[in-house]
Amino acid sequence: MSISIASPPHDWNRKGLPGWTYSNKHLFKMEMKKVFSTHWQLVCHSSDLSEPGAYVTFDIGNERAIVVRGKDHVVRAFHNLCRHRGSRVVGDSSGVCKNVLTCPFHGWSYNLDGTLLGASRASTLPKLDPVKWGLKPVETEIWQGFVFIRFKKGKQGSVKSLMQRFDEELAPYELDRLISIGGDFVFAEAEANWKSMRDVDNEGYHVATAHPSLQDLYGKNYVDEPFINGTSRSLGQFNESPSKQWSVRRYRNFVSQLDHLPEPQNASWLYVAMFPNTVLGLYPDSVIFYQDIPIGPKQTIQRGAVYRYPNETRLMRAARYLSGRIDGLTAGEDLQLTKWTDEAPLSSGFDRILLSDLEYGVATFHNHLRTILPIVNEETEPDPQAIK
Numbered sequence: 001m002s003i004s005i006a007s008p009p010h011d012w013n014r015k016g017l018p019g020w021t022y023s024n025k026h027l028f029k030m031e032m033k034k035v036f037s038t039h040w041q042l043v044c045h046s047s048d049l050s051e052p053g054a055y056v057t058f059d060i061g062n063e064r065a066i067v068v069r070g071k072d073h074v075v076r077a078f079h080n081l082c083r084h085r086g087s088r089v090v091g092d093s094s095g096v097c098k099n100v101l102t103c104p105f106h107g108w109s110y111n112l113d114g115t116l117l118g119a120s121r122a123s124t125l126p127k128l129d130p131v132k133w134g135l136k137p138v139e140t141e142i143w144q145g146f147v148f149i150r151f152k153k154g155k156q157g158s159v160k161s162l163m164q165r166f167d168e169e170l171a172p173y174e175l176d177r178l179i180s181i182g183g184d185f186v187f188a189e190a191e192a193n194w195k196s197m198r199d200v201d202n203e204g205y206h207v208a209t210a211h212p213s214l215q216d217l218y219g220k221n222y223v224d225e226p227f228i229n230g231t232s233r234s235l236g237q238f239n240e241s242p243s244k245q246w247s248v249r250r251y252r253n254f255v256s257q258l259d260h261l262p263e264p265q266n267a268s269w270l271y272v273a274m275f276p277n278t279v280l281g282l283y284p285d286s287v288i289f290y291q292d293i294p295i296g297p298k299q300t301i302q303r304g305a306v307y308r309y310p311n312e313t314r315l316m317r318a319a320r321y322l323s324g325r326i327d328g329l330t331a332g333e334d335l336q337l338t339k340w341t342d343e344a345p346l347s348s349g350f351d352r353i354l355l356s357d358l359e360y361g362v363a364t365f366h367n368h369l370r371t372i373l374p375i376v377n378e379e380t381e382p383d384p385q386a387i388k
């Protein structure tokens, strides 16, 4: 398989988004409405819902959903919103319920397919049709085992159509067979705008100086590709030269003994990203996802999970431990860079980002956002009334 390297056109915009876009609360509201509610969000993998009644909840902006496996084993998503007074039907981030979802406020209960099972003190209410008064469904797509939801239809195509260009490359990972290792889906929290987190993650120019472990693992062979129709790909093929760090050295040694993937996937970390906020990391020992969930103009949660392969051997498990260790170090380094990236536009000396060819992925991400929200082209902060 050949690695395609898209080179930037000559006339691309080397300036990042204007500084005001990283803190403006009106723009933040607009982003939640026009970007996050109309684009697919990855909630979990089917293996996180291992039995009927298993559920995972997902909050973004003013929206909240519950994804639950039914008695018929079908995975469905609903607004996590009781039809009585709108309470959350489920308060936890994940768990298993027994055949029924019962609202903690007044006890209305719902079947796992969302239909209303019954209201408490039903004689005090009009007769309620179980379907009409059931939990409201949220659009769902299961792509290779991963459960995506979308609160409102937008221009974004299906996950399948967006990811199609990676089908051949992803096939050997058999993503639909992955197994959850558990966890609460929260990786980190940052006092930063979500775009600052994406800006740091959307380029590999900083790997050589900021990520010693990644540089040791694949720095010499790392390639970023730009966002094309809302998806991007990066590939880090492991360096041939000996590793300086023991964890990388041992990791590469362990991985070299695994034989379930073809070349170059067997000695690479592959990242596939989907606009606006989701990244899959495909490793020879495990698969991860992470996504940035905006909480406020200056607050973002990084959500994610780690999955193991179904045929995991002791060696693979040891490799997974080490890849997690390398990822943990990298995430800590990126959080610091995100903080500095995010505070920069607040300074009177800030003059927007100047992007190198190696940061073309950041430019194409910004361009995608410019298309959806043309107001971000304004050089200076517009009046609040203009941001709508």
Ligand code: FES
Pocket: 082, 083, 084, 085, 086, 087, 103, 104, 105, 106, 107, 108
């Ligand atoms: S809000 Fe759910 S039962 Fe009243």
Ligand SMILES: [Fe+2]
Pocket: 200, 201, 206, 211, 330, 334
């Ligand atoms: Fe980084």
